[in-house]
């Protein structure tokens with residue numbers, strides 16, 4: 001009987017993408033996926049240190065796993081991801097029932113390490129990615145994708161910026177871009193496999209290619225400023241069979257005119273921009289080392305809106321960054337109102353150990369004030385997102401079906417090019433990835449409702465897993 005595995009993922013899309021690859025590696029090694037951690041032979045916790053209370057959540061989960069392991073000593077427990085990269089040996093000091101700890105630079109060794117840990121616990125953390133494609137990029141590894149019609153493609157790992165609140169540069173390292181020809185071949189292989197939608201992933205997608213140029217310049221070559229992210233958008237958008245291209249996240253300071261032109265000109269690139277604001281106060285933006293002012297941010301956003309019809313915009317905003325005053329916060333409210341976001345991930349500042357902001361203890365804001373600011377910001381964002389959704393009533397939207405709604409299996413959920421969720425009843429069982437036209441009849445803050453008008457195209461995917469990307 002093959003062994004089974006279960007992976008719990010914390011955090012961002014990068015981590016979810018890494019999880020797909022860990023699953024792909026374990027399946028390529030002969031394991032099968034388990035329904036829950038209680039029945040799995042191998043449990044992998046893919047951790048994130050960006051979210052609040054990451055340590056508490058991890059050690060709480062490990063406490064639960066300790067009891068399971070006492071009952072089933074053959075069970076193996078692995079801790080991966082950024083918290084593993086940051087805490088290293090500390091994890092086994094606090095939880096000695098963990099069999100394997102591996103970091104963000106050796107995801108590709110997941111199956112080997114778990115196999116080898118049968119002989120005793122292993123902690124393997126690399127300082128940086130080895131210089132080969134397989135080591136640096138999860139996309140170059142086998143995959144077990146959850147959605148057969150959509151795929152994430154990592155175009156870049158690491159980050160060269162130094163935002164005061166962010167741990168990414170220290171756990172993911174400097175920016176490394178994956179060469180464009182490999183990315184385009186990967187997308188072509190995905191399209192041949194029936195994938196119609198790709199999301200290009202990176203911490204700062206707009207600076208894609210910068211390190212590739214540097215490398216060639218150092219080697220004495222005279223190089224142009226290419227490839228740019230815009231070139232990649234055009235190349236990926238031209239792949240036969242790819243209908244939707246998304247990307248996340250661009251950094252406002254690096255949003256180049258070429259990217260905006262490509263967004264406007266490449267039909268496959270969706271009319272959705274996720275542009276993290278973080279704060280609307282220039283003083284706070286400077287303390288965060290974001291590299292732009294509120295006016296510069298709004299200018300760039302206006303440029304994209306002018307170029308791309310019917311653009312939806314989302315963002316990330318931190319409330320209560322150390323030293324934020326009421327006046328700073330009101331500027332954030334004003335920028336949020338002017339930007340007219342369709343959705344926003346709003347976070348209350350919480351210090352991540354190892355970041356500059358975590359040391360600004362004397363400037364932490366009063367928690368009650370922060371909660372009040374958070375609610376006021378939510379109200380502003382919800383107003384514009386409700387208004388944006390209301391404006392869709394009476395329109396026919398093309399959605400890609402994701403599957404049955406979580407609340408009601410008789411209702412299907414699909415997503416528009418603008419990333420709006422649409423729920424609609426359907427007597428027909430439409431497979432995930434089906435393109436359908438839906439007439440919108442109702443709207444809420446976070447979703448639309450409608451009636452299906454017609455099926456436009458059936459999905460093209462047939463087989464699922466495991467698939468080697470190249």
Ligand code: SF4
Nearest residue numbers: 159161163166168203
């Ligand atoms: S741009 Fe800033 S917030 Fe984003 S990953 Fe880099 S350091 Fe972190």
